[in-house]
Amino acid sequence: MIDPQSAVPPDTRSALDQATRFASEGLARSFDRRSFLKRAGSSAFLLLAGIASGQLLTSRTARAQAGPPADATRPPAIQPPAGALQVPSCAPPGPYCNLDGVSSPSGCQGGNCYGHLYNGTVVSCSLYYQYYAAGCWTASVSGGYWTCCDCECFNSSGTRVATCGCAQFSAAPWRGTD
Numbered sequence: 366m367i368d369p370q371s372a373v374p375p376d377t378r379s380a381l382d383q384a385t386r387f388a389s390e391g392l393a394r395s396f397d398r399r400s401f402l403k404r405a406g407s408s409a410f411l412l413l414a415g416i417a418s419g420q421l422l423t424s425r426t427a428r429a430q431a432g433p434p435a436d437a438t439r440p441p442a443i444q445p446p447a448g449a450l451q452v453p454s455c456a457p458p459g460p461y462c463n464l465d466g467v468s469s470p471s472g473c474q475g476g477n478c479y480g481h482l483y484n485g486t487v488v489s490c491s492l493y494y495q496y497y498a499a500g501c502w503t504a505s506v507s508g509g510y511w512t513c514c515d516c517e518c519f520n521s522s523g524t525r526v527a528t529c530g531c532a533q534f535s536a537a538p539w540r541g542t543d
Contacts, residue, residue: 418498454504455513457530462490462516473531476501478516483527486520493517493528509536 453461453470462472462481472480478490492500493515501514511532518527 453513453532453534454506454511455530455532457513457532458493458496458515458528460529462518462529462531470531472529473514473516473533476512476514476531476533478514478518478529478531481516481518481527481529483518483520488518488520488526490516490518490527490529509534 460468461470462478463469464472464480464482464487466482472478472482472487472490478492480487481490494500495517496515500516501512504511504513511534514531516529516531517525518529520526
């Protein structure tokens, strides 16, 4: 690997070439290719899984929501028919997000997480993705559907302090993401 056109003297080129060969051979002998390929493969899989699930590029900061997002795909909220189940048919990871200490979804804006009373303080909440990729799901009941969302709530320092849930009744199932 000696370049005859080089301005470096031949003895120095030979020594440099020999040092490069020894260093690269030593690196190749000490490097476990199988372990490297396993780690690279699992990292690539996790990266692609994160991209596919939509969790990799989303912001997970604690923030209060100003209102429900303007999402045309979500059906409008309606009151359940008189014969329909009046209590949400959801199983949130805790009580319903509430502002008064009663397990009713008063801390929600429709099916969206907003706030929750925790130890006498209202804390801000956002969607919780532990159990569902979109954080929400649809439950069918007589007369319509409940859109149920899992929420996680954070204190002022950004630490999760509670989990709760929100619900919204609609005439059609929800098929989108927030």
